[in-house]
Amino acid sequence: MSNFMKLIWNEQIKLYAKKATWVMFAVILVIAIGGGLITKFFGTESDFKEYGDNWQTELQAENEQLMAEMADDEFAGFTNEFIIAENNYHLENNIKPQPYDGWEYVLDNSFLTSVISLFTIIVAAGIISNEFKWGTIKLLLIRPISRTKILFSKYVSVLIFALTLLVFLLLSSWLVGALLFGLNGLNPMVVQDMMPGYAHNDVLGEIAKSYGFSIVTLVMMATFAFMISAIFRSSGMAIGLAIFLMMAGNTIVAFLSQYEWSKFILFANTNLEQYTNGMEPTIPGMSMTFSIIVLLVYFAIFIGAAWAAFTKRDVAGN
């Protein structure tokens, strides 16, 4: 094993020697199972319906029944309208509806990447500051290894941890989904509500897209927490700031969107999905390229600041 790999190995051992890390995996598993059970037993009935060869007739009958319900009960209108619109999309495009399955469950669980972001922030915030807290930083820095290498082994370890959580989320969602709902083949097509309109796409592509876009926020916030941890050597501060900004990010952008410079705010750019599917960007004049450049600049600043703080400063006190 190369020197750098051994450092990463060391970091992973320290990480998994702590109970808190296992709790994070347990939380994801519990949410995946719980979410599956809730969907199974409280989900919309029509989602699970299996249609026969005459599915067109079945859909039309269903629509008529829904309309009738709406005439009787004005409160039924809200959900029923959605179902009717979706049914019409199937009819117009000649797509046979398929029952909800494990793949769709994986796709629906992509919102859990925000939980992964949270956990990754916690790990990123602690990976440097804990060494200071334990006093072990002194033993780490008196080896024939440059501080730069130690810093990056820690950063890469954080990314590996995030990736591990992500794979764990995908696998557990897929397993729970497959057990509870079954699978419609290896890579079925799914109809998605694009608000407005509907789209018909293969599920693997959609999963890759929705998890992929969420990784941007994850990496940026983890890097931010890592930087704060390297500068202030305190995990509490790093966790607090990163989580606050992650939660308040969109509000901050909305609040400042009247100003021209607000498009340079990190959070105005983390959602790259805003440029897909013909959606309007948050602030006019922004583009995918613009956002990627802004993100790269922030990333470089975060890493640069962490590096400067970690390699240049005295390790004294405590």
Added chain:
Amino acid sequence: MSKPAMQLVNLKKTIGNKPIIKGLDFEIRAGEVFGFLGPNGAGKTTTIRMMVGLIDITEGDVLIEGKSIKTDFKGAIQHVGAIVENPEMYPFLSGWKNLKQYARMVEGVTDERIKEVVSLVGLEKAIHEKAGRYSLGMRQRLGIAQALLHGPSILILDEPTNGLDPSGIREIRKYIRNLAEKENVAVIVSSHLLTEIELMCDRIGVIKNGELIAIEEVQTVEHEEALKEVYIEVEPMETAKVYLDSHLENGVGVGSKELSMSVKREEIPQILKNLMEQGISIYGVRVLQATLEDKFFDLIGENSIE
């Protein structure tokens, strides 16, 4: 005299505007145990932090096996094993796993080597327990094991006897002597207690307020030639004083009950015999062992923290 394992060259550290270390110049040779002595706040830990590159050197340099810690950090630090301040460990890992962490950070430390070091510091029984449950003494041992893993030629121990019981201190002392004598390791031991390190050191450097105020060889062999303070309780004192004044070149001092004189060890029996022949009664004789402690206490004086 062997070549220096470590050299401090006009070493200075200023934090803010406050000069903490004000120009240290000394060297430590291979195979010697060097005691770094000074009262609390004298700057021992600060100096050690500079020796191992944990803090920047404001001025001057530290050369380890001829390599500058400033410009050739890896080349210099690979010869060093150290404990700085307290022996801190990952509390959630076992002693063994703690050592494995450090073993992975250098080339060529095998599991056999780790076992060897563990048995050297006598930690075999507890090595698979979590380090968080270790007593201070056990952590101190694990700290030393950690510092020795890669077979360094320079060992730096900041207050290694801190928290050890007397038998623990004796063991560490024996062990440190062994390393220096058998493996030719240069050992630097800091302490604020002279009595603790005078028994294991070959030389002692005294630091106070960031300045080196003395470097002394520790005399392990009794010198026959050295003058000793001898106190004699005699009756009648006046007669004895007159007699001794005329026979000793340094003369005698008069205390309340005793006469004091500086003489060589071999002269003592003759002096006593002569006094008795003069009809003087001798009630007691004591020879003062001038310890290093007296000497250094004079040097250090009041421990005033600037």
